[in-house]
Amino acid sequence: MLRIQPATGERLQPALGLLFSPLPAKARTRRIAEIRREIDEGDFDPKFLLLAKDNSNPVGVQLTVIRDDDVGMVWPPVVAAEFKGLASESIEDALLSEATRRLDKTKAWIGQSLLEPEQTREHAALQRNGFTRLTELRFFERLLSDTSDQPERAARLRLKYEPFRRTKNRAEFAGVLDATYRGSLDCPEFNGVRDGRQSLKNHEAVGAFTSDMWRLYRRDGADVGVLLLVKRFDQKAWEVLYLGVVEAARRSGIGRAMLLDAIDAARGANAERLLIVADVRNLPAVGLYESLGFQPMATRVAFVRLANALPGHRPYDSARQQ
Numbered sequence: 239m240l241r242i243q244p245a246t247g248e249r250l251q252p253a254l255g256l257l258f259s260p261l262p263a264k265a266r267t268r269r270i271a272e273i274r275r276e277i278d279e280g281d282f283d284p285k286f287l288l289l290a291k292d293n294s295n296p297v298g299v300q301l302t303v304i305r306d307d308d309v310g311m312v313w314p315p316v317v318a319a320e321f322k323g324l325a326s327e328s329i330e331d332a333l334l335s336e337a338t339r340r341l342d343k344t345k346a347w348i349g350q351s352l353l354e355p356e357q358t359r360e361h362a363a364l365q366r367n368g369f370t371r372l373t374e375l376r377f378f379e380r381l382l383s384d385t386s387d388q389p390e391r392a393a394r395l396r397l398k399y400e401p402f403r404r405t406k407n408r409a410e411f412a413g414v415l416d417a418t419y420r421g422s423l424d425c426p427e428f429n430g431v432r433d434g435r436q437s438l439k440n441h442e443a444v445g446a447f448t449s450d451m452w453r454l455y456r457r458d459g460a461d462v463g464v465l466l467l468v469k470r471f472d473q474k475a476w477e478v479l480y481l482g483v484v485e486a487a488r489r490s491g492i493g494r495a496m497l498l499d500a501i502d503a504a505r506g507a508n509a510e511r512l513l514i515v516a517d518v519r520n521l522p523a524v525g526l527y528e529s530l531g532f533q534p535m536a537t538r539v540a541f542v543r544l545a546n547a548l549p550g551h552r553p554y555d556s557a558r559q560q
């Protein structure tokens with residue numbers, strides 16, 4: 239009889255052992271020690287680590303992390319190696335069904351999972367359990383040692399920017415973000431679901447930000463775009479979290495000028511690389527990044543599941559799962 243419970247107390251060690259079982263022994267020991275430390279420091283809640291037991295044997299495990307921005311990052315289940323085929327699928331399904339039931343009780347408005355294209359078994363498990371394959375995301379990087387770009391372009395286009403000040407212009411930033419979502423090909427399923435305020439909250443949760451690197455661009459006094467740049471603490475890199483131009487101002491070189499500004503700003507902050515992610519269907523964005531020397535580094539398949547009850551009465555029909 240299969241039983242799914244949070245990996246608290248004596249269930250923690252077997253759950254962590256199973257979670258990291260695909261790793262080589264040394265890496266496994268290190269990861270377990272790291273997670274235990276995070277639990278002790280209150281940074282990780284084992285309540286969202288679920289252990290499946292068959293009688294008293296641990297047979298599967300599944301992890302969800304609820305981020306500060308109310309996004310649930312859902313990891314696909316890991317099932318003990320001796321279970322294959324249907325037996326393995328039923329353990330995966332039991333874990334994911336309990337995980338999503340618990341996710342729906344939190345404030346999270348979306349559960350998402352980013353998987354490698356080859357993880358087809360995990361793709362299938364998520365799809366059996368209410369997740370929709372949204373798109374593929376391509377991760378790009380641009381080495382900043384290549385200095386052949388021309389950041390003076392922003393000046394030539396008469397672009398000026400105002401830096402983000404949380405207490406002063408948050409609403410304005412949110413409003414321009416909203417305007418850049420119109421007609422966007424960047425995960426268009428979210429048009430009408432996400433709003434600028436929620437997105438700012440998401441982006442603020444990604445890490446410490448330098449407010450001068452969050453920029454609202456104007457041309458001749460009119461709002462034309464938003465650029466959100468953050469430092470990546472794990473690498474000598476900065477990342478463009480978001481770059482968007484309002485619909486009426488597109489195709490006049492503003493996106494290119496803003497991205498050149500981002501390259502210049504990251505270089506000025508002594509970064510070695512600038513990172514950016516695109517929905518592969520977003521051809522304007524992919525074309526822009528490639529034309530400025532960004533190289534594709536990795537591809538991940540994005541699976542999403544919207545919460546049963548979205549907070550804030552947000553409209554959500556356009557992104558509802560079929």
Ligand SMILES: CC(C)(COP(=O)(O)OP(=O)(O)OC[C@H]1O[C@@H](n2cnc3c(N)ncnc32)[C@H](O)[C@@H]1OP(=O)(O)O)[C@@H](O)C(=O)NCCC(=O)NCCS
Nearest residue numbers: 422424481482483488489490491492493494522523525526
């Ligand atoms: C992607 C985006 C930022 C481009 O901004 P833009 O100001 O329209 O782009 P530019 O005029 O500077 O064009 C720069 C390059 O982008 C590519 N591009 C832009 N629009 C394009 C389109 N509709 N079709 C094909 N390529 C396009 C081209 O390579 C273009 O170079 P070119 O003019 O020499 O052909 C803009 O379309 C946008 O804001 N979209 C909505 C939000 C979004 O998708 N953001 C990116 C994801 S984070």
